[in-house]
Structure formats: C-alpha cells, structure tokens
Amino acid sequence: MNDRPPGLTARGFPHAPPTRYSRTQQQVKPSGTDTPAPHTAPGLGDPGRRRHSAPESSTRSTRTHFTTRGNRSPPKPTKGATLMTYATNLSTTDNNGKIMLDPEQVHDILVRPFLAQSIASQVTTPVTIDGHTNKVRFPILVSDPQVGWTAEGEEIAQGTPKFDQITVTPTKVAGLVIQSNELVNDSNPNALNQVGQGLVRQITNSVDAAFFGPTLAEPAAPGLEAATTAKVTATAATTFDWAEEAIGLAAGRGYTINHFVANPADAVTMALVKESTTSSRGLLQADPAQPSVKTIGGVPLLTSPHVKAGTVWALPTMAANLVIRQDANVVADTSAFFTSDRTAIRATMRVGFGIVAPDAIVKITLAGA
Template sequence: MTFNTTENKGLFPDVTSIEPVQAIPDALIFTLAQNAGVIKGDSQTARIAYVSDDADADYYKEGAKIEAKAPQVSELIVPTKKIAIVTVASNEAYGNDGVPGLLSKSLQNSIIKKADRAFLSEAAPAEGTVGTTGLANLTGLADGGTLTDSLDPFIDAIATCSQNGGTPSTIVMGFDSWAYLLKLKDKNGRAFIGADVANSATPVLFGLPVVLNGQAAAGTALVLDTTQILCSHGNIELAVSEDAFFSNDATGVRVTFRFGFGVTRPNRIVKIKVGATANN
C-alpha cells in the first residue's frame, strides 16, 4: 500500500505560501527596513553583505591617472526567528460565511503585532532562549539624552545622526511618548506641537515623518536612518487542517513567519528617553 500525503490532511495539511509584503504590508520590517533577501527554507541565519566604508573621491589634474579605490565590504550576520500562531474553530463556526476571512485577518494582525514588537522593543533574550532584540535595546545606539520640557533633543538627535554619517529619515515612538510631547507647552501656555501636526494622520517633526506604533518601547523615541536597518525574511506559511482536531470536530489554522533584522551602524540610530521618569 502506498502512503500518500494527499490521503491524510491531518498529517499533511494543505499549506499556502504567501509573500509577506502582500499579506502584512504594514509590518514595520517592511516599511522601516531595507529588504536584504528572502530566506530559503528554514534557514536560521541570514548573511547580508554591505558596504561599511565608502571609497573616498578625490581631485585629479586633467590627464592624470585616477587611482583605483575599493570600498570596504563587510558582512552582517542576522539570526532569524520563527513566529507562529494556531487557532481552532468548531467546524460549525468555520463553515459559516465570512468566518475563515475573519480568522485570517485576526491571525494577520497577531503576526504584525508580534513582528512589530520584535522589531521595536523586545528585550534581549536570555541565554538559551528564543527571541529577538528590538531596536530600542540594541547596543551601540547613539544617546539622545532625555526629553523633559522641550523638543530640543530631537534637533540634537537629528544632528547626531548626521554627524555620525547617517541621513535621518524617520522618528518612531509609542502613543505614550507622543501624548507626552503633545502636552508640552511654552511659558505662555502654547503647545510646542501645533494643531496641524497633532491632528495629522501622518505627523511630521522637523521635517521627519513620525511613525506611531503601540509596540514601541515605553518612554522612548528613536531617530532612525532606515538605510542602516537590513531585514531578511521567508514567506508567510498558512496551513489549514480539518483532521488535526478530529476529536473536537474542529478546524485548525496555523500561520508561521520567519524573519530577522540587523543594524549595520547602530550609532546612526539615536535613542531619546521621553519624560523625566523614563528609565529605558
């Protein structure tokens, strides 16, 4: 007797592979990082080449020999991790119109939330455990000081990023930090952040777009040069099994996503503590 995968969906459920930039386009690893390639299979490490030091241009006289100069190429080793979620619905519920779509949307939101937390704020994993270190907890970030009663630390952070060779492109913070900034007022009681910025769906401070995300580290703002953040990822794998939960008369839906990211020059990311009691 031949044992075929098509004969037992409990052991071999159908799997759909989805390009993540289509399934979860709002995840920050796609909007705030540079895609450095797709992970094939279940590879746990991405090796990403990048130019760590550009060759210097120089002046030459007409007809003079131009010396060849090579840029310095380095390698960023990015450990990747898999995030996954399984949900189960009774067959009666799963058979109703619209329920599969609702479950898919819920799982999609769960993956985005976890990926954003991993990208922005997760603490370094303990030795021997699986996890990712978020941007706010990386070592080597430029210190932007503490913001308490003015927006000046953002001006200084933008300058620091530039002085370190970066191009400031984005400010990222949580809604708690944004609320703190909105409450700041001058000696005459006028808010530092005007109503046009405060009420905008896409606020801008000092020419940089502000990305607000609930998974950002509390009491923290980051001024980013997003060209320094590289990510590698696999596809989102969606599997549905009608037999795995046979005894429950239920259908299981599983979603997995493997990704990783790294920063080439951490000192081009500036971390600002927001609020007098910020302790991040």
C-alpha cells in the first residue's frame, strides 16, 4: 500500500515541474521507461536552473552581435582612442565580413573629435536629431507680438507674433580609408592613429568647406555664402573699425557677435597691425581665458582655410544651427578587398546648416580684397 502523500517522490521530495530543455541541455530517457531523468550536478542539467532558461526558437536568428574574443561586449574606447585603432581591435565580424560600432562608440571616436576640430561647430549651435528623422524645422520670429500701455481694469489688446520657418535636411558626408591588413595588424599604432585622424579630418574639412566656402553642388549643405547676410566693407587695413561696425549691426538685430572667423593669411596680417607707428604692441589682444586665442574688441578671432582670403565672418552663435543626425556610423569591411588582403574603413555622418538669423551674420570685406 502506498501511504505517501500525493505529489511526493519515494524519498519525500516534491516532483519537479515540467521543464523545457534547450537542445544542449536535453536529457535522454532510458528506453522503455517513463522515469524522469536523474538529477545532475548544478549547471549541468539542474531543473531549478533549467526552468529559467528560455525555450529554443524553432528558427535560428541570422542577426550577428559584434563582440570581441570570448563573446564579451566590445570595450569602451579609452581616452585618446582613435577611429582606426578602435575599429581594428574588433575581431568578430558578421557573415559579410563587416565590423560595426554601436552609437556610443561612434560618438566617442567620430562625432566628438569632429565637434572639437570643426570651426563650423564652434561658431554655431549644434543640434542633434533622431536617426529616423529626415528633416528638422526651425521657427523664425518675423515680428514680435504687439504690446502697449493699458489702464487698470481694461482689456489687454491681443498681440499675435508672426513666424516663418526653415527646413533643414541633413545630407551625407563620408570618408573611406583602405589599408593593407599588414598595416592594420602589424604596424606601429601611431601609423594607424594617423590614418584614423585623417578620416575624421576629411569629414571635418568637408563640413567646414561647405559652411564657409563657396556654395557647393548638391547634396552638399548650403552654407553662409548662400544666405542673405549683412555686409560691411573695411576702408583701411590698419584699423579694426570694421569689427566694431559688425558688432553694432548684430546688436541692432538683437544678437551678440561671439566669433570672428578669417583666413589664416588675413589673421597673420591683422596680428602685425600695431597700435601706432611708434609702438610694438599689436592691436590683436590675447584672450585672458585662452592665451592662444586672439581677440578683436573682446571677440575671439578664429581661422579657417575655407574662408575666402579678404573675407571675415562675424557670427552670433545663436544665428545658425549645425544639425547632426544620430545615425553616424563607422564600418570596417574585409570582404570588399578580400582578394588583395586589404581592409576598408568607412565613416559617414549626415549634416545640415540651419541659418535662422542671416541678417545678424555679417560678412566683412577687408580693404584691398
């Protein structure tokens, strides 16, 4: 007679609940018996552990997670890491031979150095939009709401401000570097660093050239030369009266000039201008907060080779936006150049310019230009 309570085994232990086994953990029952498979050591088939494992899918996923050796997550870029050294440290690729970095890694080795090096990013307001957004709209206040003196107890007259808007569609700027696998795997890291820095510099130069230089053909984003800006003409090369005039024009429109940007050759000429014929002190003064930066009328003077010689731009930071989409990416591919034993590293960003107050930006033409 069986006197044990229901639900208990012969040894007094409760029956384990039904368990779904993964393919690698499934126990094989002896032929001709319904006895459950015996317990094994923890981690090798223990039901308490197995009941928490997810059932195996009927179809195997084709998605590949990009990890380093040992199936660990890719390491975070260390301080000073560059695009090339970090990309070549990844060893696991997908079925097409590609290595992709996640958005945080791309920001550290591509977007952050770009923002630090680009003069356009320093004189505008950077705006980041979602990678799934194709365009962004910026409202422009055409006229302020009307206000007036109102007696106590009287109705306040309604004022309706007028708005316009501009639409910015970021377009792609990309760089591609192709290197032999011997260089990638065996060379001094400094050589790889230089290649990676050159790729970031290539993108930076493309963006700055579009912003400061002549208007480029599509798909390049239209820059300052395409905008209807205020204009000042310098009457003498030995004074900086043009700077004060530009500051005044922007102030009349409710903006403050935050930077002057000139061609490096013109900046050297300005640096040689003295206070007087009997003084060796230059008119350009060092910024107390950044001694390496010169100022004109208290406004920092930056340089860019993409500014036309004889031209100086006076820019309020709030007058223009630098739009960057979040889908910047870096991909290393060994398949495209498999037969020549080379690796291609591609970096792409989508960038646009939103100039919301062109009449507060001043284009200055130097004397003799």
